Amino acid sequence: MSSSSDHPAAGSIPPSSSSPSAPSSPPSVRSFGGGKVGAPAVRILGTGRYTPEKIVTNVDLEKMVDTSDAWIVERTGIRERRVAAPGELTSDMAAAAGRMALEKAGISADELDMIIVGTISGDMPMPACAAFVQQKLGAKTCPSFDLSAACAGFLYGLTIGERFIRAGGVRYVLVIGVELLSRLLNWEDRKTCVLFGDGAGAVVIGPNDGDGRGILSTHIFTDGSLAGSLFIPGGGSKEPVSQEVVDKRRHLVHMEGQDVFKAAVRNLSSASQAALAANGVSGKDVDWVVAHQANLRILQAVSQRVELPMERFFINIHKYGNTSSASIPIALDELLGEGKLKQGQLVLMCALGAGISWGSALIRW
Numbered sequence: 001m002s003s004s005s006d007h008p009a010a011g012s013i014p015p016s017s018s019s020p021s022a023p024s025s026p027p028s029v030r031s032f033g034g035g036k037v038g039a040p041a042v043r044i045l046g047t048g049r050y051t052p053e054k055i056v057t058n059v060d061l062e063k064m065v066d067t068s069d070a071w072i073v074e075r076t077g078i079r080e081r082r083v084a085a086p087g088e089l090t091s092d093m094a095a096a097a098g099r100m101a102l103e104k105a106g107i108s109a110d111e112l113d114m115i116i117v118g119t120i121s122g123d124m125p126m127p128a129c130a131a132f133v134q135q136k137l138g139a140k141t142c143p144s145f146d147l148s149a150a151c152a153g154f155l156y157g158l159t160i161g162e163r164f165i166r167a168g169g170v171r172y173v174l175v176i177g178v179e180l181l182s183r184l185l186n187w188e189d190r191k192t193c194v195l196f197g198d199g200a201g202a203v204v205i206g207p208n209d210g211d212g213r214g215i216l217s218t219h220i221f222t223d224g225s226l227a228g229s230l231f232i233p234g235g236g237s238k239e240p241v242s243q244e245v246v247d248k249r250r251h252l253v254h255m256e257g258q259d260v261f262k263a264a265v266r267n268l269s270s271a272s273q274a275a276l277a278a279n280g281v282s283g284k285d286v287d288w289v290v291a292h293q294a295n296l297r298i299l300q301a302v303s304q305r306v307e308l309p310m311e312r313f314f315i316n317i318h319k320y321g322n323t324s325s326a327s328i329p330i331a332l333d334e335l336l337g338e339g340k341l342k343q344g345q346l347v348l349m350c351a352l353g354a355g356i357s358w359g360s361a362l363i364r365w
């Protein structure tokens with residue numbers, strides 16, 4: 001039987017502190033899609049989001065596990081999260097967000113050339129969640145596939161979609177981040193169940209009109225040596241579904257929280273610095289940081305390291321918890337909905353999740 005210690009990086013958790021420190025490292029320069037993509041050729045044409053109606057508060061969780069509202073708020077910034085209704089599917093949430101993004105972009109589903117769904121919690125192991133999303137949107141036969149990069153799934157999808165459009169032959173791509181993690185959590189494990197929430201966010205990307213707005217750069221990275229810090233060990237080829245796997249909760253999320261915390265601070269900082277350096281700008285030039293909402297303390301540490309003032313970070317983690325790949329597009333749609341993001345402003349995105357995989361994007365809005 002394997003355990004997290006099978007993985008080279010899943011060693012012992014360092015002593016607890018209120019803010020695990022992360023060793024600094026220079027920004028990596030090796031990444032697919034690394035650096036500036038030239039004059040922006042692709043921009044976001046529409047955004048959408050969907051979050052389930054049901055709210056689970058920290059106080060609700062106090063009745064389920066040995067935790068407290070005060071601990072969760074102090075350590076994470078989370079106050080409540082959304083949980084999908086019984087029968088509600090990942091593809092339902094993804095299609096709802098996608099429909100809204102299409103509507104705002106003024107694009108019909110049959111104009112889509114590609115659908116990319118960043119998710120690790122699709123409707124079923126096979127086929128791709130994207131196939132169900134395509135069917136629900138009525139998007140004809142455009143290639144539709146899932147992308148497994150956990151919380152970095154949206155930025156991976158944005159990078160790939162941007163490259164396809166830039167290469168030609170593809171005009172409109174729907175990029176969705178969606179996660180229904182409430183069905184993959186061990187609700188008896190206070191170290192994980194308090195962190196996550198369900199939701200979906202989406203963008204439609206397409207060619208810009210040559211006005212200099214759009215995606216300026218993307219950077220994506222993976223460090224597989226840290227695969228054991230956040231994973232679902234059972235249910236795949238290594239530990240196929242069995243009664244034992246289920247009894248031992250191996251089909252649910254396992255996490256070494258402090259390892260992930262330190263990797264997040266280190267790599268979100270370096271990826272953000274890489275985005276700024278590739279475009280010859282500094283933190284002072286950034287108007288909005290739309291970062292993956294995993295933990296408020298992670299974002300505060302990144303803010304300090306990259307010299308990005310906290311007031312530039314759009315924060316909604318208190319309402320939704322960590323919605324993994326959905327968190328950036330949900331936050332972007334909310335930021336726009338609140339009328340805060342203006343044309344011409346500079347937006348920095350960064351995310352990190354299981355893999356570990358992470359990345360950044362810089363966008364002239």
Ligand code: ACO
Nearest residue numbers: 016067071151190191194257258260261264294295352353
């Ligand atoms: N309620 C109360 N106590 C808790 C809870 C809880 N929900 N969870 C853990 N504790 C206890 C621990 O058992 C420990 O007790 P002990 O000292 O008696 O052993 C104590 O609190 C401190 O635990 P730590 O793990 O050291 O707490 P930490 O300050 O590291 O916070 C947290 C834990 C919030 C998980 C943090 O490490 C974190 O956010 N890590 C990143 C995880 C993450 O975001 N994962 C999402 C996917 S990846 C991503 O999105 C970036």
